[in-house]
Amino acid sequence: MPSAPERISVLVLEDDAAFAGVLQEELRGRGHSVEITRSVAEAIDQLGDATFDVALLDLQLPDGSGLDVLRVIGTESYPVEALVLTGKAEVQTALEAMKLGAYDYLSKPPRLEELYVLVTKAAEKARLRRENVVLRTRLRRHESVLGFVTDDAATKQVLATLERAASAVLPVLVHGETGTGKELLARALHEHSPRSTFPFVPINCAALPENLIESELFGHERGSFTGAIDRKTGLFEVAHRGTVFLDEIGELSLPLQSRLLRVLESQEFFRVGGTRPVKVDVRVVSATNRDLPVEVEEGRFRGDLYYRLNGVTLRVPPLRERRGDIPLLARHFLDRAGTSRSLDPDAVEVLKSYDWPGNVRELEMVIGRAALLCPSPAIGARDLPLEIRPRVAPRVLRTDLTLADMEKEYILAVLERNRRHRGRTADALGIDPKTLYNRLRGWGIADEA
Numbered sequence: 201m202p203s204a205p206e207r208i209s210v211l212v213l214e215d216d217a218a219f220a221g222v223l224q225e226e227l228r229g230r231g232h233s234v235e236i237t238r239s240v241a242e243a244i245d246q247l248g249d250a251t252f253d254v255a256l257l258d259l260q261l262p263d264g265s266g267l268d269v270l271r272v273i274g275t276e277s278y279p280v281e282a283l284v285l286t287g288k289a290e291v292q293t294a295l296e297a298m299k300l301g302a303y304d305y306l307s308k309p310p311r312l313e314e315l316y317v318l319v320t321k322a323a324e325k326a327r328l329r330r331e332n333v334v335l336r337t338r339l340r341r342h343e344s345v346l347g348f349v350t351d352d353a354a355t356k357q358v359l360a361t362l363e364r365a366a367s368a369v370l371p372v373l374v375h376g377e378t379g380t381g382k383e384l385l386a387r388a389l390h391e392h393s394p395r396s397t398f399p400f401v402p403i404n405c406a407a408l409p410e411n412l413i414e415s416e417l418f419g420h421e422r423g424s425f426t427g428a429i430d431r432k433t434g435l436f437e438v439a440h441r442g443t444v445f446l447d448e449i450g451e452l453s454l455p456l457q458s459r460l461l462r463v464l465e466s467q468e469f470f471r472v473g474g475t476r477p478v479k480v481d482v483r484v485v486s487a488t489n490r491d492l493p494v495e496v497e498e499g500r501f502r503g504d505l506y507y508r509l510n511g512v513t514l515r516v517p518p519l520r521e522r523r524g525d526i527p528l529l530a531r532h533f534l535d536r537a538g539t540s541r542s543l544d545p546d547a548v549e550v551l552k553s554y555d556w557p558g559n560v561r562e563l564e565m566v567i568g569r570a571a572l573l574c575p576s577p578a579i580g581a582r583d584l585p586l587e588i589r590p591r592v593a594p595r596v597l598r599t600d601l602t603l604a605d606m607e608k609e610y611i612l613a614v615l616e617r618n619r620r621h622r623g624r625t626a627d628a629l630g631i632d633p634k635t636l637y638n639r640l641r642g643w644g645i646a647d648e649a
Contacts, residue, residue, distance in 0.1 A: 240264040253323040281322035352522035366392035370511030374487040379561030380516040382487040398442030406448035424473020450490035519556040533567040546581040
């Protein structure tokens, strides 16, 4: 079960030291984290260096207005909600702040209960905004989250280990072949963890260009390289308080492995072109289809990074090691396709006899194609792709048979292939069913067929 929400991170922009101290003391008394800034420039720097849930902004500052900070929040798309602190004569300015995206405003000095309620509600909205960023990313990538379907004892043991590991803070390494469901396990781990109300950010290390991966992971500052026209928030920062899933971790170059190790050890990093560290709180789940101990021995993967990632290991069995799940999964994919088609026993046998190098992902594609193209209510072996059907060994041509004997042997072989169904056999042979019957009767086996 998800734990209670974590403490709220609040940035206070207020040049009155006594008043700022009161706000800090009251909010910290409620278990929240509070940072005080006394100028617009300092507040903007703080917003760029750390992730806050709520910003309490005074309107009148020595170097500008809280409205200047609001404009930066909107321009940079920082995932923070702002509450404006107003004096009695600043109601019109407060309305302008609302137009700029402020969550609400409070009159100075605020009533404490009103302050607590608005800070809590604003923090909830900020967290929803972060979740929506991740959801939009998922939708753009056409991702879907499926249930992990299994009746296999070894796989159930993996899921049991996952449930025990979910509440811990240890990093998790998921090992398995392509298509076995490694990301699905990582998502399940996140959903069962205390971080489930915060983002789950999947990153495919193999899919990111080498020259962009550092910027994607850690972000960059404006002007840090050609084309960096704005500051970019990295995926580690987007995942603050949540989970980062590093898929295909074995594909990272050695220099990036070194950078990642430092982030895991310190929970902070520098944006590309940045001069100040950015602190984050993330749990790392990684996945690979490589044998990382072998990679370490051969110098392609850092041993210290492997030991840092390998807090708990989950090995996902390939589909060929859990063939009993194949009919269950096939039925699951048929249901997801919205079809009432069934699977003939011969199709099930073909599915179970194939080795599935693409594992569950390949099975899903095969079932989806068969459900689409099959002309009858039941999917048979003949409706499955040729590449997954058993290959028949080539027959050795016999020269000791007469033509009549060869005809008989061929017809009987086709009859067996069609499960002794005379109508389908006649169709396969291209002859009239009556002709087939006469042939069988002449050989004394018409009644058996």
